[in-house]
Amino acid sequence: MADWDGRGLPPVAAARMARFAENTVRTSLLPVPGAVGVQAVGFDPVAEVLGCIVEHIGWSGFGGCGYYGGIGGFGTFGGPTVTSSGTGGFAGYRPYVDALYRGYDTALARMRTEAAAMGADGIVGVGLSMSDLGNGNREFVALGTAVRARSPHRPGQVFSTGLAGQDVAKLMQAGWVPASIVFGISVAVRHDDWGTRQQASWGAGNTEVTGYTELVNHVRADARHRFGARIGAIGADGAIVSSMGVEVWEIEPSENHRDHVAESTVFGTAIARFHAGRVAPTRTLTILPLRRL
Helix, strand or coil: CCCCCCCCCCHHHHHHHHHCCCCCCCCCCHHHHHHHHHHCCEEEEEEEEEEEEEECCCCCCCCCCCHHHHHCCCCCCCCCCCCCCCCCCCCCCCCHHHHHHHHHHHHHHHHHHEEEECCCCCEEEEEEEEEEEECCEEEEEEEEEEEEEEECCCCCEECCCCCCCCHHHHHHHCCCCEEEEEEEEEEEEECCCCHHHCCCCCCCCCCCCHHHHHHHHHHHHHHHHHHHHHHHHCCCCCEEEEEEEEEEEEEECCCCCCEEEEEEEEEEEEECCCCCCCCCCCCCCCCCCCCCC
């Protein structure tokens, strides 16, 4: 472990891949409908694959909020909402967001490396998680089931998707293929100016807090923009969104100075079309799990 430079697989994972060819036991995270689904479109489950990284994340690089960064910051409704994708000297929490991207990207890359070492062509049913280990340390984990194509026509690179096996089957029978898991993350910060504090006070009644509305709209829009940029970067035709979330908290950088911070995430699977016609080459395959009625 002392000689590992952080590139490629961790030594324990690399050793597990070296033993893979000799191991006759195969594992899968797919439930029965998912396993049947991928097999129906020409893929066989190979094994479960894992990628992880523990990263220390601090708050260095915070460039200030609209109170300092914009003209009119001291006014009634002055000061803009500053997002992590902003330009100039006031980019908000950009280093923090960059660290989140590095965490998820590294976990996904190591998971794909494991799949490639097994001779797999894709990873289905991927789950992404982030756990707080304390003291600013977070663990990012990507976990899924590697699958291999039963065909001489193989994908050029390992694909990954968070979709369940039966959904992958429906997608492919409709003329689409999963390409890669994609995500967009943004953090925005806005100063609680006088108008915002008045609208959010206990005596304001039932009224919109326009500053907070602006904050959550800005951060969601920026996360979706970054999500779209990643789809375009890999040349996909679109994406299926699996989750969208937003979290808001307040900070007090100094006395009588309160800001609100919002973090937004969008996760999904980029997809590509493999037929040019308006009609899919085959009907959509329907695979339904049995449930008690």
